[in-house]
Amino acid sequence: MTAESKGSKYDEKIEEVISKLLRRGYTDIKATIEPYEAPASIVGQNHESELIPDITGEKWGGKGYFEISKKDVDPGELASKWKVLELLAEMKSGEFQIYVPHGSMQFTQRIIEKYNIQAELVKI
DSSP states (O other): OGGGGGOHHHHHHHHHHHHHHHHOEEEEEEESTSSOOOOOEEOOTTTEEEEOOOOEEEETEEEEEEEEEOTTTTTTHHHHHHHHHHHHHHTTTTTTEEOTTTTTHHHHHHHHHHTTOEEEEOOO
């Protein structure tokens, strides 16, 4: 999903999550909204797919990956992205959290259970 297709409510959720991460001690925050620097993209082996985390940050030498759950995205595509971010967080001694807006918890839980994704779900 591109940044252009995301709305202002999404931007507000990103800002809310960034505030929480800063309070938790995260530094070098990168996000998919202005004025932040965009997170590095992850290119698939076939060089056709590209993943961009919603937010990344660093803390105590580890790298955290943070996503906002969105119901209007293909669940299979979302699961693939989250699985990659889960693995990256594990490799980089960080954490992977999915921030879940009101009304999206069951949708998000179904995806992580079906695809065996290890992520902390945080209500926002």
